[in-house]
Amino acid sequence: MASSRLEQAIAAIDRANADDPNTIEVRGEVRPKELAHAALMTEWVTKLDPNADDAQLIAARAHHLRRWTVPRSSYPEGRAAYLRWRTALKKQHADEVAGILREVGYDDVTIARVQRIIRKEGLGTDAAVQTHEDALCLVFLETQLAATVDDLGDEKMVDVIRKTAKKMSEPALRLVSDLPMRARDQALIGQALADDQPG
Numbered sequence: 001m002a003s004s005r006l007e008q009a010i011a012a013i014d015r016a017n018a019d020d021p022n023t024i025e026v027r028g029e030v031r032p033k034e035l036a037h038a039a040l041m042t043e044w045v046t047k048l049d050p051n052a053d054d055a056q057l058i059a060a061r062a063h064h065l066r067r068w069t070v071p072r073s074s075y076p077e078g079r080a081a082y083l084r085w086r087t088a089l090k091k092q093h094a095d096e097v098a099g100i101l102r103e104v105g106y107d108d109v110t111i112a113r114v115q116r117i118i119r120k121e122g123l124g125t126d127a128a129v130q131t132h133e134d135a136l137c138l139v140f141l142e143t144q145l146a147a148t149v150d151d152l153g154d155e156k157m158v159d160v161i162r163k164t165a166k167k168m169s170e171p172a173l174r175l176v177s178d179l180p181m182r183a184r185d186q187a188l189i190g191q192a193l194a195d196d197q198p199g
Helices: 004-017 033-048 054-062 079-103 108-118 127-143 145-152 154-166 170-178 183-195
Strands: 023-026 029-032
Touching: 004 033, 004 054, 004 079, 023 033, 023 127, 029 033, 033 054, 033 127, 033 170, 054 079, 054 108, 054 127, 079 108, 108 127, 127 145, 127 154, 127 170, 145 154, 145 183, 154 183
Parallel strands: none
Antiparallel strands: 023 029
16 A cells, blocks of 8 residues: 555656646547656556555656656757757756655655666666666557657668667566557567567
8 A cells, every 4th residue: 555655745746747738648538748657657667566666656657757848849959969858857857856755755765766766777787777667668659659650650660669679678578469559550569579589
């Protein structure tokens, strides 16, 4: 059962994300984009790790906390600028969630742990960070795959899916088949994963 402090933190994060002017339809319901993404992240983290602790659940909920306030368009075009934007966002999300967690009574050790997960520090060595990355990839595949396919086309998308799959653990990859998606998208995932097999 969730602690009162955890419930307060989640509620505060949700209130902040509810202000997102961008909306997305997920499973037949239109919601503020980051509010919907945060709920899906929490769902996937819990499914991947039923024993996820407060830090993991808070990091899942706050991974894109108020992301819309620093749009991609606020940085120049190009990959270098894109990476600077992503780095700035991770810092912003980590800083803003720290304020929320202090208000509800979390200690500095827990806050620092949440921030490390959000910044994905220790990816490859920290199981909680890998679970967070897995959940991010699953949310991307569920909510953004179709639009990205339509934008990039099949050939480029196979490469995107292959790169996404390389970030994921085997348990997470097994969950991909449970995602609701178009037959076209399922075929592209199948192609990408088959192409990635040795031999």
